[in-house]
Amino acid sequence: MAEPKAPKLAGDKLAFLLSLVPYLMDQGRVTVAEAAAHFGVPREQLREAVRLISVSGIPGETATYQHGDLFDIAWDDFEVRDEIVLTHNVAIDESPRFSGREAAALIAGLNYLAALPEHADSAAGSALMSKLARGASASPTQLAVEVSQTNATLALIRESVAAGVQLEFDYLNARGGRETRRVDPLRIDAVDTDWYLRGWCHSREALRTFRLDHISNATVTTDAIVRRADDVSLSDRLFEASSDDLVVTIEVAPGALPLLAEYEPELVASGTEPGESTSRVRAIVRVSHFHGLKRLAASMNGTVTILSPPQARQIVKDWADAALSRYTVL
Amino acid sequence: MAATVQKIPAEERLFSLVLALLATDGGLTKREILSTVQGYRQRYKVAGDNASLERQFERDKDDLRELGIPLETIDSPGDPGNNQNLRYLIPRGSYELPADIRFTPEETTLLGLAALVWREGSLSADARRALLKLRSLGITATEPLLGYAPRLSLRDAAFTPLNAALEKHMLVAFEYLKPGETAARARLVAPLALFQHQGRWHLFAEEPDSKLTKTFLLRRIVSAVTVTSTAFPAPPPGQGERAIAELDAVWNANLATVEVEAGSDAAARLGTRRGSTVTANGGLELHYADANILADELAGFGPEIAVISPSALRDAVIARLQRTAADHG
Numbered sequence: 105m106a107e108p109k110a111p112k113l114a115g116d117k118l119a120f121l122l123s124l125v126p127y128l129m130d131q132g133r134v135t136v137a138e139a140a141a142h143f144g145v146p147r148e149q150l151r152e153a154v155r156l157i158s159v160s161g162i163p164g165e166t167a168t169y170q171h172g173d174l175f176d177i178a179w180d181d182f183e184v185r186d187e188i189v190l191t192h193n194v195a196i197d198e199s200p201r202f203s204g205r206e207a208a209a210l211i212a213g214l215n216y217l218a219a220l221p222e223h224a225d226s227a228a229g230s231a232l233m234s235k236l237a238r239g240a241s242a243s244p245t246q247l248a249v250e251v252s253q254t255n256a257t258l259a260l261i262r263e264s265v266a267a268g269v270q271l272e273f274d275y276l277n278a279r280g281g282r283e284t285r286r287v288d289p290l291r292i293d294a295v296d297t298d299w300y301l302r303g304w305c306h307s308r309e310a311l312r313t314f315r316l317d318h319i320s321n322a323t324v325t326t327d328a329i330v331r332r333a334d335d336v337s338l339s340d341r342l343f344e345a346s347s348d349d350l351v352v353t354i355e356v357a358p359g360a361l362p363l364l365a366e367y368e369p370e371l372v373a374s375g376t377e378p379g380e381s382t383s384r385v386r387a388i389v390r391v392s393h394f395h396g397l398k399r400l401a402a403s404m405n406g407t408v409t410i411l412s413p414p415q416a417r418q419i420v421k422d423w424a425d426a427a428l429s430r431y432t433v434l
Numbered sequence: 435m436a437a438t439v440q441k442i443p444a445e446e447r448l449f450s451l452v453l454a455l456l457a458t459d460g461g462l463t464k465r466e467i468l469s470t471v472q473g474y475r476q477r478y479k480v481a482g483d484n485a486s487l488e489r490q491f492e493r494d495k496d497d498l499r500e501l502g503i504p505l506e507t508i509d510s511p512g513d514p515g516n517n518q519n520l521r522y523l524i525p526r527g528s529y530e531l532p533a534d535i536r537f538t539p540e541e542t543t544l545l546g547l548a549a550l551v552w553r554e555g556s557l558s559a560d561a562r563r564a565l566l567k568l569r570s571l572g573i574t575a576t577e578p579l580l581g582y583a584p585r586l587s588l589r590d591a592a593f594t595p596l597n598a599a600l601e602k603h604m605l606v607a608f609e610y611l612k613p614g615e616t617a618a619r620a621r622l623v624a625p626l627a628l629f630q631h632q633g634r635w636h637l638f639a640e641e642p643d644s645k646l647t648k649t650f651l652l653r654r655i656v657s658a659v660t661v662t663s664t665a666f667p668a669p670p671p672g673q674g675e676r677a678i679a680e681l682d683a684v685w686n687a688n689l690a691t692v693e694v695e696a697g698s699d700a701a702a703r704l705g706t707r708r709g710s711t712v713t714a715n716g717g718l719e720l721h722y723a724d725a726n727i728l729a730d731e732l733a734g735f736g737p738e739i740a741v742i743s744p745s746a747l748r749d750a751v752i753a754r755l756q757r758t759a760a761d762h763g
Contacts, residue, residue, distance in 0.1 A: 115497055117445035119563040122452065123570035130572045143569050160449055162457040163470040195453040198530035199570040203502020205601060206564035209557045212674075213548030216586060216630075222544060222578060232541050239535040241502045241528055245601045246627035248674025249586060255706065265580045276702060280738075294584035296633035302583075317702045333581050340553065340583070359656065362589035399699075403734025405758040417762045424759035426737035430693075431752055 117153075119200075120145070124153055125175075126199045128190045136186045154188055161194045204242035211236055216249040221262060254299055257319050261289045261301060264324045270306065273322035275314055278395045283307070287314070288329035291338055295366075302338050304331035313342045342366070349390035352397060353411040358385050360407045364400075367391070386411070398423040447473025448494060452503060456529060461508045461521025464491065495522075501563065504528035536571060543575040547582055555588030556597060590635050590652035593628065595659040600625045605642060605664040609657035610650055613726035618656045623648065624666045627674035631681050631723065638677030642666070649681060651724070685709070685723045691742040692732065694718045700738035717742060729754060 124143070128134065140150040157175050164173030176192035202210070211233045214223075223229050237244055257273075264271040275285045287303035290311075294300065298315065305312040343366075353372070361369060369387035391397060394416045401408050401420045410416050450472035454462060468474045468487055477487050498505050503524060510519035537545065545568055552561035592608065599606045606625055609618040623639035626647065630636070635652040691713065694701045701718075704710060709721040722728040729750035732739055736755075741748040 113559070114444035114448060115501055116559070116563065116566075118448045118452070118497075119501055119566050121445065121449045123566040127570050127572050142572070142574070143566065156443075156446055156449070160446065160453060160472065162450075162453050163472075163475075167470040169472065195457040197526075198533070200529060200567055201502065201504075201531050202564055202567055203500075203560065205557070205560045205597070206502060206567070209552050209561045210545055210548045210564050213551040213561070213586075214544060216551055217544070217547055217582075217584060220547075220582070222547070228541075229544075232537075232544065235535050235537070236545075239531050241504045243668070243671060245597065246669070246671070246673045247597075247600075248627060248629040248678055250629075250631055250678060252584075253706075253708065262580050276697065276699060278699075280698060282697070289580075291581040291583055294582075296585075296587055296630070298633075315702075317706050318699070338583070340585070362591070363653070365587075365589055398736065399734045401762070402736055402755065402758045403730050405730070405733060405754045405761070409761045421759055421762040423736040424755045424762070427733070427735075427740075427755045428752065428759065430737055430740040431748070 121153055121157060122196070122200050124150075125157060125190075125193070125196045128154075128157075128188055129193060129196075131188075133181070133187055133189045136188060139188060154182065157190075201241040202236060202239055204240055204245050207236045207240035208244035208247040211244055212247045212249045216252050218251045219254050221259065252294060252297055252299070255316055257301075257316050257322050258292065258299070260322045260324055261292065264329075265289050267324065268329055270325045270327045270329055271303075271322060272325050273319045276318040276320070278393065280395075285312075285314070286325070286327075287312070288331045290331065290333045290336060293342060295342070300342060302342075304329075304336070306330075311336060311338070311344060341368075343392070345390060346392060349392055350394065350413075350416075351388055351390055352394070352413070352416050353386060353388050354401075355384045355386055355409045355411055357383065357407045360404065361385070361387070363404070364389070364408070367400075384409075394419045402427070442473040442476060444473075447471075448497060451494060452498065452524065455505065455522055455524040456526060458523050461523040463519060463521055464488070465518065467491065467522065531567070531571075537568065537573055539573055539576045542568060542571075542573045543578055546575050547578070547584070550582075551584050551586050552588070553585050556594040557588065586630065587633075588635070590655070592637075592652045592655040592659045593635060595661050596625055596628055596637055596652075599659075599661040600628060602661075603665050603668050605662045605666060606639075607660040607662060608655045611654045611656050613651075613654065613724055621650070622662075623650075624669075626669050627677050628652075629674040629677050631678055632685075634727075636677065636681070638673055638680075640669075647677075647680075649677060651727075681723050685721045688722045688725070690720045690722060690728065690744060690747050691717050692720060693740045693742060695738045698735075698738040700735035704735075704739070725750065733758065 136147050136150055140147040154177060158177045159174065161169055161174035164170050173194060175190065175194055178189040178191050181187040181189050214229060214233055217223060218226065218229055261271060270286050271289050272284065272286050274282055276282055286306040289301055289303045291302040292299065293302055301314045301316060303312060303314065356364065367389040369389050372386045372388055397410060397416060398420045401410050402424055410420050454467065454471045468484060468491060469478045474487060478484060495505055505522065505524055508521045510516060513519045546565065549561040549565045552558050596606060605622055607620065607622045610621050611618040623641055625637055625639050627638040628635065629638060637650040637652060638647060639650065640647050686709065694704060704718055704720055707720060711719045713719055725747055729747055732741060732751050733754035741751050
């Protein structure tokens with residue numbers, strides 16, 4: 105596994121030092137490897153932090169940082185065996201409190217996830233939130249997120265993961281068709297109120313992302329999975345780019361660009377056609393088919409317009425016309 | 435004294451400052467700090483101008499407070515108001531996590547997941563630091579049965595300045611485009627809470643003169659947010675929950691009826707929404723907070739739905755579809 109990246113900000117490094125000292129005090133003796141894994145940092149970053157701690161301390165009575173005013177470590181253990189033993193400790197006795205913002209972020213995050221089976225005990229959940237508030241150095245900032253509702257499919261996915269077997273279900277695809285899929289479940293993703301299953305799709309022989317609310321008739325099969333979560337690397341991008349992707353040029357109000365972040369729009373130079381709106385920017389997006397775009401363009405009408413290819417424009421127009429025809433017969 | 439000044443990394447200076455301020459009982463004056471603490475003392479001039487070092491100290495104090503480290507000052511009893519005699523310290527009781535606050539491996543897992551939610555935007559740094567402090571306690575999280583990667587999106591540019599103003603209790607000014615209006619209006623409000631409702635970020639705020647509370651959709655803040663220097667008293671806790679409850683009341687009171695094509699994307703998404711019910715003749719009753727937002731959403735479903743009532747919503751959806759058809763014709 106690749107080692108995690110080291111933080112760059114001095115504030116982050118300080119938070120790390122202040123967190124590392126009480127951990128080392130508690131551990132007594134710990135290997136660099138174990139401590140680095142515990143904090144999720146590269147080993148060399150951990151060694152650097154230990155070196156810095158070992159020469160740090162307080163000015164002391166003489167205001168000259170005498171030996172007894174500094175932290176100390178067992179140097180032989182550190183240099184020869186890559187192990188850390190704090191032999192002298194200064195000023196710090198306990199872990200730091202959370203900041204008001206940190207506590208608020210954790211509390212709001214807990215509430216967002218309160219519907220997960222892992223949170224089954226809601227009394228324990230609220231006790232945990234009040235512990236965080238008490239453990240903060242200032243009142244948590246007033247940040248609130250609704251509980252995100254999941255559905256019964258999640259329980260079946262957990263069941264199939266626990267048994268190590270494939271899951272079979274009917275899936276409503278973006279074109280509006282239904283098909284049966286067989287999947288090795290790998291991970292559950294959520295973005296705000298939407299929940300997704302990331303899995304290895306046997307029907308497509310590829311990694312695929314499925315909306316949980318588009319899955320129906322899910323069954324836990326008896327066939328063993330062929331891919332495990334450890335075998336694949338999944339990015340945060342829900343829909344992986346492919347060389348078969350279609351390139352679409354859109355025109356969008358600049359303020360609305362962040363709302364399209366999931367599509368990773370690339371800005372392109374605007375044309376010089378007369379009468380062209382200057383309050384819009386042009387961008388290209390890559391999509392596996394045009395059918396998601398028709399929903400996007402219709403829901404962001406006046407804000408997002410598809411410019412090319414003509415086929416994509418036609419699909420959007422047909423979508424809007426078909427919708428309008430429902431009202432003429434009503 | 436050597437002519438070359440040894441370069442001390444910022445984190446070493448900050449760490450030494452925290453240690454010195456934690457270790458002192460009576461506090462240290464600025465002069466004591468600058469002349470003795472590692473990272474400052476190397477640059478301190480006994481008989482010279484220390485203006486740049488003093489500015490460094492001011493920035494460092496801000497950095498510590500930003501991290502939630504409680505930095506306090508004590509006025510000199512004999513000489514109140516004299517900044518030079520102000521004594522700085524970090525009170526141990528406000529700094530240290532109380533001994534009774536510890537977390538089980540299961541709780542550590544849940545907190546790890548809760549922090550993971552903030553992968554986007556300005557709260558990601560706070561969540562990352564919260565995790566460091568959690569790991570400081572040495573508890574190993576239990577492996578969840580299933581991998582989760584939940585995420586809250588934070589794409590509204592207004593979020594970061596509003597969150598800062600929220601923490602410092604400062605009035606904010608911005609231009610807001612109210613749904614259904616064509617021109618934005620300038621607003622000056624006291625931010626009470628930021629909250630996400632149905633996947634959208636909102637600001638709950640109070641107008642300083644009228645004392646009326648208002649809810650603003652972050653997406654409709656069309657200017658940069660200015661954090662003013664006017665402070666207001668911190669509101670009691672629970673403002674976010676109050677705001678969600680108020681918006682829920684609006685949500686519950688607003689009802690639209692739509693026809694939905696069975697088995698469609700619209701049926702899957704709208705049918706599972708909170709409070710959605712199927713009517714006797716196969717229509718779907720939906721709750722909503724804002725008719726304009728619902729109209730945008732419903733227009734996106736194209737022919738999979740048709741609005742039956744209210745008629746204003748129906749007209750709004752038709753107008754949107756006509757615009758889409760015209761723009762793509």
